[in-house]
Amino acid sequence: MELNQNELNSIKELIENSNKILIIPHKSPDGDTMGSALGLYQLFKNLGKEPEVRCFDPPPLVFSFMPNVEQVKVDLEDLDYDSIFIVDAGASHLTGFNESYPELFDKSLNVVNIDHHGSNDFFGKYNLVVTDSASATAIVYEMILQLGLEIDRHIATCLLTGIYTDTGSFMHSNTTAEVMKISARLLAKGANLRSISKDIFNTTKVSTMRLWGRVMKNAYQTSDQVTMSIVTNKDFEDTGADYSEMTGAVDYVNAVPSAKYSVILTERGDKVKGSLRTLRDEVDVAEIAAAYGGGGHTKAAGFTIPGKLEKEIRWKVVDK
Template sequence: MSDMQATDDKARLVEILREAERVGVISHYRPDGDAIGSTLALGLALRSLGKRITMWNEDGVPERYAFLEGANLVQCPPRSGPVEIDLLVCVDCGDPKRLGEAGMALLHTVPASANIDHHETNTRYAGTNYIVGGAASCSSVLVPVIDALGIPMSPAVAQALYVGLSTDTGSFQYGSTTAEDMRLAARLIECGVDVGDTNRRVYQEQPAGAFAVHREVLNNMVIEEDGQLVHYSMPAGKCAELGVGREETKDLVNIIRILRGARIAIIFEDLENGLIRVSLRSKDPRISVSMLAAQFGGGGHAMAAGIRMRGSLANCRESVLRAARESLKKLHE
């Protein structure tokens, strides 16, 4: 998409945001820091204009983000009945299916919809789409929108945006992190974000259950292709055996991706509903896991992508590993 197109979309987005009285904000299921940060930042910012705001998420707010202002206001999307809003805004969600079933139903019944996102693979499914593919986070994309609306950046909005930016840049560690991202972080800190306190709450307050899962992954990870490919598979029943919820299986790929020499890290997880979830990370800029995922109907970013596949754990794993080995082989051709 050209910059001009993005500018036009932004102007239209700002206009409909300004006009709407009752706005619903929603993001993807199994929300991460950017999904929650974007939802809260936009919700709180629009609320400060006197609008009536409803915030939704299929899976609610994960414990680690519950400290953010407004987190207690996030509800599950209604399963039925009319919803009294003028505009539904989907943030950080590249594909309407990821809104969840109730969210997707909302999208089809509301009078107007908008989509603000940074996923390259965004399908532009809303009435108005403002997509900046390649931006570090959806939170980053929201900043010029909030500015254009003339809303002063409150400490609460800044903190929500900071959490989105920090989590989507891997705490500013990804190679894609730019000077502009750092300048945005600086601005958010100037607006009142307590960096030490925010990072401690997001990154250093993990429940004991998380350690049971980490132990399991470290004990059973597989290292192959001379250490270039590392993966772990979580079979059906494992969460119950470990006594943890699905929430604890998020971000497991970060445990194995730090192996020295690894280029691709993959977690396979049997979701026990006929679906296998695959989380992929690349540590080599020549390998796009987004393209790898696309071969199986998945998507995401070049260095971080995901797939939901139908089939057995063993079959899905073999197909994806074959493709991963293939992309490693291409490096040496």
């Protein structure tokens, strides 16, 4: 992986001169942003520094196996830090802190932006943005390697978690030879793959099963080969599931072999969230999401628009 050497040299100097370091994952944290944040947390701890991870939302319970996850604090009290690392955030608003702390994004502070989304606008004073990286943790891995710093088993577990989740357990098309190479090295460093796969992919709450039941019951295919499903506010109420339990459902729906792409529309209060996936090389779902003000990757993207879901019924006359 190619990292910008100027940026890397600046970041090296910044780390050396920093003691209090703030790390910010994106809101509604996933495995990649938590893995990047907690991997950096352990790295800075090992270097004798005082890191803190502060996130807009609490980490979901599935990440309980991750080292130091109990150290993650919710909300932000001030910006009194020597440097600030923002990880896996494709845009400033995804941190959740853009309105309360706009100075995070005006380049007046020592903000390091580590990300792999095509939508990233280089909001940091320093930017390690590699859009063809499978995960943000893979960039963190490369950064640590090129800075000549040590990866212990805790860091290895965190970084492998990001790769594992952002490649859909090595099943998505971003699973390249480089991804496998980095993963092998992280395993050699003692990464706990057993916990990652068991806790994230083989642990399902009853509420999640019931919610996914609704997703599958509501699934249909449109005449132009799009697999769709919907989840309403009532589905969340009835099943007792929360929004984070939708994670992975769209990948499941995307399994229909003839589908061009898949969409799940989810009511979240007075907004509707769309999640898109495709397995087709010629389909760019980020482009489709952008038409609704969203974004993401070519094979996985999403959007949020105000509104509610309403059922549309069509009737037609057929020969008997």
